[in-house]
Amino acid sequence: MLKVALIGPAGQLGTEIVASKPGEVELVPLGRNALDITRPGEAESVLITLRPDVIINTAAYVRVDDAEDEAEEAFRVNALGVKYLAMAAKKTGAVLVHISTDYVFDGGKKPSPYNEDDAPNPLNTYGISKYAGELYVANFTGSHYIVRLAGLYGRAGASGKGGNFVYTILNKAKKGEPMKIVDDIHMSPTNAADAAREIWRLITEERPFGLYHASNGGVCSWYEFAVKIAELAGLKADITPVPHTAYKTKARRPLWSPLESERGIRPRDWEDALKDFIGSL
């Protein structure tokens, strides 16, 4: 039986990875109390005892704006912690599955979504720290999957962010609060349950190691995403499109970061995935 250690099991993505565990897998959830990836030596000692075949790392510092003021902490989790994990994976011979982000891209002029062959150039500290993590995984382990996701939403809400965009829009729409949502930033929103299924597929089908884009398919602006959330929930919402310059944020964000895969990941469209999510609430 395949033994899989999951880091960040209570997070938004981790919760869905637990929920969609295939029958032939023994899953060992490792919460932060069992393994804090930022503590030097801890990953190695925990994983040498556990001897998993596969390690899935969903742990991250995900507060994009705060990362500008807390760069050391962002790097401690997203880069150094990942280095410790990569070294432990190499030492124990485990396959490392590491989750990354569309924010490794700069959103520069591109007529189509980014695929795995496009060159990263992150604009903000979160993206730079996540890209550094990718480099540690790619260069410190032989057997790895780096899975980039975008605009993630799931039942658990991002514990690091205190919710997610879908919950925020639903709550405001229910209260009848008017909303101003950015319509000039485009991405591929991703249902965490779909992402979890793709991750399990990579592992159980023993797909070639390397980098994969696994967001839901298609492209939308945050405004279009918000309108669709309210529509699918049957809520009347007062949503006004605004340019990103209407909000002052600490972190610069890529204006264009939809993802697609050239490596055989064929996820369903974001609207279908969102419909399922809203229906399940």
Ligand SMILES: NC(=O)c1ccc[n+]([C@@H]2O[C@H](COP(=O)([O-])OP(=O)(O)OC[C@H]3O[C@@H](n4cnc5c(N)ncnc54)[C@H](OP(=O)(O)O)[C@@H]3O)[C@@H](O)[C@H]2O)c1
């Ligand atoms: N959210 C998005 O929109 C988005 C978009 C693209 C990519 N991603 C990537 O997707 C992955 C999962 O994101 P998510 O939304 O599921 O995040 P999340 O809900 O915040 O979950 C992250 C998990 O990591 C754990 N964690 C944080 N620091 C840790 C540490 N030092 N040691 C061990 N565990 C630690 C957290 O535990 P605690 O609960 O104890 O803090 C939490 O359970 C991340 O790699 C993120 O960069 C997210």
